[in-house]
Amino acid sequence: MFEQSARDPGSPVNDRLSWLADQLSPDASTVGPGGRLVRRWLPGGQAGTGRRRWALAGVLAAVVVIVLGAVALVGGGPAPEPPPALPTARPAAEARAAPPAGLVISVIGRVRSPGLVTVSQGARVADVLRAAGGPEPGADIGALNLARKVTDGEQLAVGIPAPPPAPDTPPAAAGKLDLNTATADQLDTLPGVGEVMAKRIVQWRTDHGGFAKVEQLRDVDGIGESKFQKLREKVTVG
Numbered sequence: 001m002f003e004q005s006a007r008d009p010g011s012p013v014n015d016r017l018s019w020l021a022d023q024l025s026p027d028a029s030t031v032g033p034g035g036r037l038v039r040r041w042l043p044g045g046q047a048g049t050g051r052r053r054w055a056l057a058g059v060l061a062a063v064v065v066i067v068l069g070a071v072a073l074v075g076g077g078p079a080p081e082p083p084p085a086l087p088t089a090r091p092a093a094e095a096r097a098a099p100p101a102g103l104v105i106s107v108i109g110r111v112r113s114p115g116l117v118t119v120s121q122g123a124r125v126a127d128v129l130r131a132a133g134g135p136e137p138g139a140d141i142g143a144l145n146l147a148r149k150v151t152d153g154e155q156l157a158v159g160i161p162a163p164p165p166a167p168d169t170p171p172a173a174a175g176k177l178d179l180n181t182a183t184a185d186q187l188d189t190l191p192g193v194g195e196v197m198a199k200r201i202v203q204w205r206t207d208h209g210g211f212a213k214v215e216q217l218r219d220v221d222g223i224g225e226s227k228f229q230k231l232r233e234k235v236t237v238g
Contacts, residue, residue, distance in 0.1 A: 103152040106184075106202050107132040110139035110159030116203050124149050128156055135159060153184040155202075176236040179211040190234055192227045211237045 102118040105128050112133030119127050126146040135141050139159035150156070157163065163181055177186060179201065187198035197220075204220045205211060214237055218228050 103150060104184075104199060105131075105150055105152075106155040106206055107158065108155060108160070108206050109157045110136040112136060115206050116199060119150065122149060125156065129158065132158075155183070176234060178238040179214070179217070179235050180205060180238055182235075191230045193231070197222055213237055 102120055103123060105117050105119060107114050107117055107128060111129065112135075114132065117128060117131040119131055124146065125144055125148050128150055129135060129141070129144075129146070135158055141158060143162075144156075144158065155163070177190065184195070184198040184202050187193055187201050188195055190198075193201070200220050200222060201217070204216075208216075211217075214232055214235055215228075217223050217231060217235070218225070223231070
């Protein structure tokens with residue numbers, strides 16, 4: 001009574017089992033079990049192609065992550081080089097020393113180029129004569145000390161009697177300054193006359209052999225009528 005025949009699973013179930021066995025069975029194009037089901041996951045299959053692309057993208061993402069991590073670990077690239085040190089600026093007076101000023105000498109008498117000459121600091125009478133073109137033939141220079149050092153603003157008479165020396169100090173306020181004997185330093189003390197104008201007065205006196213009258217001051221370059229009116233009561237002609 002307990003014996004009963006097994007229930008026939010029916011054709012649909014048998015067909016499914018047969019299809020599954022066929023799918024898992026090996027054939028000539030595969031190695032080992034798996035059959036056509038394995039071939040679906042191989043590169044040739046449609047499912048394998050999609051998964052291969054996803055795998056390649058994953059590998060690339062992993063490489064990028066590794067590279068970024070290595071860069072961050074090293075320190076984010078090479079450190080920037082510090083700018084080169086610039087030279088310290090120095091005042092112009094320290095960077096370049098001003099050349100020494102020359103000496104201006106008035107040369108009168110028997111020289112080839114009388115007038116104002118400029119010589120370097122420490123120059124001597126012989127240097128002044130050379131700057132003035134040298135003495136004229138026959139000029140007596142025996143009274144000159146050729147080795148003497150000259151000073152700025154002095155007058156050198158060559159071959160003629162030297163004019164009487166002017167006093168070292170300007171004349172008193174009540175007195176007047178002689179235009180023919182005053183030095184450039186003394187003329188510089190006159191109202192409205194600076195260093196440049198004083199040298200012009202000395203140069204005019206040298207070029208014209210002296211002043212014959214006070215009114216000739218108007219002939220000096222830079223002395224107009226207003227400046228002359230200030231000077232005429234301060235100067236005289238000896």
